[in-house]
Every structure is written in structure tokens, then in C-alpha cells.
Amino acid sequence: MRIYRTITDRKIRMALVGCGRISGNHFGAMEQHAEHVEIADVCDVDGRALERAVQRTGAKGHSSLTEMLATSAADLVVLATPSGLHPEQTIEIALSGRHVMTEKPMATHWHDGLRMVKACDDAGVRLFVVKQNRRNATLQLLKRAVEQKRFGRIYMVNINVFWTRPQEYYDSAKWRGTWEFDGGAFMNQASHYVDLLDWLIG
Numbered sequence: 109m110r111i112y113r114t115i116t117d118r119k120i121r122m123a124l125v126g127c128g129r130i131s132g133n134h135f136g137a138m139e140q141h142a143e144h145v146e147i148a149d150v151c152d153v154d155g156r157a158l159e160r161a162v163q164r165t166g167a168k169g170h171s172s173l174t175e176m177l178a179t180s181a182a183d184l185v186v187l188a189t190p191s192g193l194h195p196e197q198t199i200e201i202a203l204s205g206r207h208v209m210t211e212k213p214m215a216t217h218w219h220d221g222l223r224m225v226k227a228c229d230d231a232g233v234r235l236f237v238v239k240q241n242r243r244n245a246t247l248q249l250l251k252r253a254v255e256q257k258r259f260g261r262i263y264m265v266n267i268n269v270f271w272t273r274p275q276e277y278y279d280s281a282k283w284r285g286t287w288e289f290d291g292g293a294f295m296n297q298a299s300h301y302v303d304l305l306d307w308l309i310g
Contacts, residue, residue, distance in 0.1 A: 115183065123149035123182035123206075125173055125197065126189035127161035128281065130211060134186055135164060149180045173197060177204040184209060190281075191296065192289035195220035202231040209236045213299045216291035241300045242307055254308055265309055267301045 124134055127150055138145045150161040151170040162169040170176035177185075177200065185201045187194055187210040195215045198208050208228060214237045215221040228235040241247060253259065273293075283289035290296050 119144055119146040120184065121146050121148040121182045122184050122186060123147075123151065123167075123176060123180050124161070124186040124188060125151040125176070126187060126211075127152040127154070127157040128188065131157075131161060131188045134188060135161070138165075148182045149176050151176045173200060177201065177206070182206060187211060190283040190289035191291055192216050192283070192286075195224050198224045198235065199227040202227040202233050202235075205231060205233065207234045207236070209238065211238050212303075213237075213291055213295050216288070216295055239300065239303045239307075241304060247304065247308075251308060262309060265305060267305060269298050269301055271297075273297065 122138060122145055124131060124147070131150075135147070138147050147165040147167045149170060150158065150165055150167045151173055152158040152161065153171055155171070158169050158171060161167070168180075170180075184207040187197055187201075187208065189197060189211075191211070191213050192215075194210050194213075195217075198210060198214075201208050202224075208224075210224075214224060214235075224235060242251075254262070278285040285292075
């Protein structure tokens with residue numbers, strides 16, 4: 109059994125890679141927990157996005173993940189980069205001895221997901237994939253009801269995804285909507301619901 113050291117004598121130092129659209133949500137959460145979290149480093153290949161992140165956080169800016177890992181004191185690195193980049197970035201971060209939090213989907217190919225898990229296990233670090241819908245109040249009620257066997261034995265479950273992404277979303281970044289870096293709507297958006305099926309029903 110692997111034992112992870114809990115940090116109790118100082119703030120948890122976090123770094124974030126990928127200062128685009130979703131990074132604001134992460135920064136907001138970190139700022140909300142500022143008594144426990146310090147944003148140590150931010151990284152992006154886009155100079156303008158990086159500058160905005162540095163101005164918001166006061167963190168040290170980097171244009172290269174490798175360079176950041178060589179100098180950073182971060183305990184945990186958050187990946188808010190295009191999905192197709194997550195596997196190699198996760199493996200590099202794990203090899204540096206840091207925990208990894210990656211945006212969904214963790215990878216766009218099954219074998220890459222397995223490589224990520226193995227790299228983190230081998231390095232003795234944790235890998236966390238963001239699935240924030242589990243914290244939705246309604247879904248928390250549903251989870252408790254399922255655990256309490258309120259519905260009896262469940263034989264079948266259907267899920268409908270009624271929301272969509274407008275064309276502006278795909279136009280906002282070149283990687284969006286590509287098989288290599290986005291993985292398609294099922295992988296990118298509907299992965300939340302695949303996760304909920306497993307979490308709620310098993």
C-alpha cells in the first residue's frame with residue numbers, strides 16, 4: 109500500500125499548464141481556497157495567455173513545461189491543455205515526482221490512459237481527472253439514493269445529452285474539434301456522462 113504525505117504545515121503549491129478558456133475556472137477555485145493553496149507557476153506557449161495568467165495570479169510564468177518542472181517547487185500540476193497533450197505531459201510531470209490533475213478527458217486513446225496511470229503509479233504520485241459534475245447537488249442526491257437501494261435492482265440506464273457547443277466554441281482554438289487533440293464530442297463533452305454511469309451504477 110502506497111502512503112502519501114499530507115501537507116499540513118504549509119500551503120499546497122500548485123502549477124497550471126494551459127492558460128486558455130478553462131484556466132479561469134481553476135484559478136477561481138484556487139483563489140477561493142487561498143488559505144490552503146499557493147499558485148506557484150503558470151505555463152503556456154501562447155505569450156498573451158501566459159501574460160494574462162501571470163498578471164492574475166502573480167505566479168512565475170513559463171513558456172515550456174520542461175523548463176517549468178526544472179525550477180518549480182509545485183507539489184501538484186494542473187493540466188488545462190488540449191486533451192491530446194495530456195498523456196505525454198502527465199508522464200513528464202509524474203517523472204518529476206509531482207502529482208497531476210488533468211482536465212477531462214484524461215486522454216483520447218485507451219492505451220494512453222493506461223500509460224498515464226502506470227507512470228503515476230510507478231512514480232508514487234496521484235493522478236486526478238476533473239469530473240466536476242459528480243459534485244452537482246442533484247447528482248449527489250441521486251448517488252445517495254442509489255447507494256441506499258431506493259430504486260431496487262437497476263436493470264438499465266439511459267442518458268441523453270441535451271446541450272451543445274456552438275460553432276464559436278470550435279472556432280475559439282485550432283485544436284478544438286480535431287480527433288488528435290479533442291477526440292470528438294463523445295470523448296470531450298459526453299465523457300462526463302460516461303463517468304456518471306460508472307460512478308452511479310458501476
